[in-house]
Amino acid sequence: MDRRTLLKLSGLSLVGATAGCLESDEESTPTESNGGGGGGGSDGGEDTTTASDDSGSMSSYTIGMVDSLTGSLAPYGERNTRGRKLAVEAINEVGIGEDETPLNIAVEDDESTNQGGVSAAQKLVNQNGVPLLIGSVGSGVSIAIHDSVAKDAGVVQISQNSTSPELTTRPELLRMSPSGAAKGQALANLVNDDGHDTVAVTWINNDYGTGLSDVFAETFESDLGGTVEYNQPHDQGQSSYSGILTEMASTDASAWVFITYANEFTVMANEGFDQGYNTQVDYYGAESTIADSIIENTPAGSMDGMKGITESAPSDQDNYQNFVSEFESAYDASPTVWSAYAYDAVTVAALAIEAAGEFSSDALAEVVRDVTRPEGQEVFNFAEAVEVLRDGGSASDINYQGVSGPVDLDENGDPPGFYQVYSVADHKYEFGDYITS
Known part of the structure; x- marks a missing residue:
């Protein structure tokens, strides 16, 4: 990419200024936790087990999420919490599969450290038995989880916020934020x-x-x-x-x-x-x-x-504007793109569960990329995608367009990038030209 990729879109402004890697420009909310040590338990009262009713059907599909609830990256975790909860709410209005089973997310704290992330992922995989986990914020934490836990266990991993180019060398490590x-x-x-x-x-x-x-x-x-x-x-x-x-x-x-x-x-x-x-x-x-x-x-x-x-x-896109409206209604604050990445990570995971033949790591790995590919019909939310899938469509028949922009995971697990130039004037951030990759 060179300077000719700068798009002069002076008529557009970023809805909800994107914010930095550590500090949140959103109103903070307390995060429930059951303690430290890489634990932290379930956030927001969500279930942490996948149960079956007496008929043998699933009462919930539980996946894992490793997030930064404490430590230097905690403000990112606050943003992710909000995006995650909005996504779960939208998914559970429809439900997954013919039985309209709800989605639950077991959340563990990585304490903003690599070791904390590994411990959290081990708990989710070994104790909760999740076939898919979302995590994490820090690039080093996501890589540590992949190398020490997810890779050997065969668990599908989707990072919500990590941007290091090093993740590209691990094609099984998917991510919502661009390289x-x-x-x-x-x-x-x-x-x-x-x-x-x-x-x-x-x-x-x-x-x-x-x-x-x-x-x-x-x-x-x-x-x-x-x-x-x-x-x-x-x-x-x-x-x-x-x-x-x-x-x-x-x-x-x-x-x-x-x-x-x-x-x-x-x-x-x-x-x-x-x-x-x-x-x-x-x-x-x-x-x-x-x-x-x-x-x-x-x-x-x-x-x-x-x-x-x-x-x-992409603040001009309808689905991002809808996300902003829902976010502001729920939290009385404007979102950042990082909340949108978390929302998309949860939605892609739910679409993979809907499209897969069974709730297993192998089955989810087969379809998780396909639900984002451009060959399929564009769908802008979970409900639209489910309509296609339940009408006989397969994972490759849908192309989820995320609230953070087109996901379209490539062979390295990376989405395309959408960036913006910022500057500081009068001790305030200002946002200008857009860049695509």
């Missing part, structure tokens, strides 16, 4: 288009930071002929990053790229403002440097002029 590869390329083009030929990059030391920074550097140097003079990681959760900023300031870079989380960038923005760096170089970032908490916890003017690339939703 960060296109985002990294777009970010490099944005910096280059602004006239910068030398940059300094710092990235959070995990799969998310590594994957996105690698794509950015490769594009900026190999494709655009620029120089990445500084390209170093930083650890999560530090109280100061002054050493990193001092090293970046010692270079000739006219642009600094921050591939990090909201909490970490808040510290960097404050320290950069104290040293006057924000007036000496131009700042750039990705989706994780958009958050109300950053604005609230940094001084006015500390980020003005900053630009970046974020995931977005």
Whole structure:
């Protein structure tokens, strides 16, 4: 993807600004939990077992979800909770199969850590016996779940929010949010288009930071002929990053790229403002440097002029507008695209159950991609899809169009990407051009 992919859609505005990787711009709600240690139990009073009635029919189909209910990624978990609940409500208005069986989701907390995610997934697979699990938020957590649990167990896994390009190397690991590869390329083009030929990059030391920074550097140097003079990681959760900023300031870079989380960038923005760096170089970032908490916890003017690339939703599409309306009615707040990804993950899982011949990992794996493929009839919600399937259609006869945009999972388990350019002016986020991949 190059700069020619920028779509000048000035007439469109993003409904519900997309927000960063750590902090939520939605009104938060408490999440029920049965404790820590990778547990957390069922959220919102949902069942955590798949039971049968006396006739032997299923009283519910239970799948698993590993989410970030505590820890640094918890605001994402809050968004996912809302998207998940709206999806379950829509699905259960129709029911799954001829018996119109309800869907239940057993939710476990990954505590925003890889080990927490593995423990949560092990509980869902070994104790709850789920054939499909949704998870998780952090790219490293999703990869750890795949490598340590889902792959060996043969369980279908759909990540709701992970964007690292590293997930593409694991075709069985499906996801609703697009790969960060296109985002990294777009970010490099944005910096280059602004006239910068030398940059300094710092990235959070995990799969998310590594994957996105690698794509950015490769594009900026190999494709655009620029120089990445500084390209170093930083650890999560530090109280100061002054050493990193001092090293970046010692270079000739006219642009600094921050591939990090909201909490970490808040510290960097404050320290950069104290040293006057924000007036000496131009700042750039990705989706994780958009958050109300950053604005609230940094001084006015500390980020003005900053630009970046974020995931977005096709706000002009009817099904996304319907999702926004339902979300605002339920929560008195506007959704972000991350809530939409969670909604779509649950809906795709339910469609796979409806289309499969049996409730097993093997059967679900056979159809889960097909329900999103463009060869089928476009359907915009679970009810429309069920109508086709119950009229004799198969998984390949439907093409689910997600509220987050066309899902269309490819051979690597990746959906197409829809992005938007953002900037900071008067200490507020503004959203501009759209980008497709």
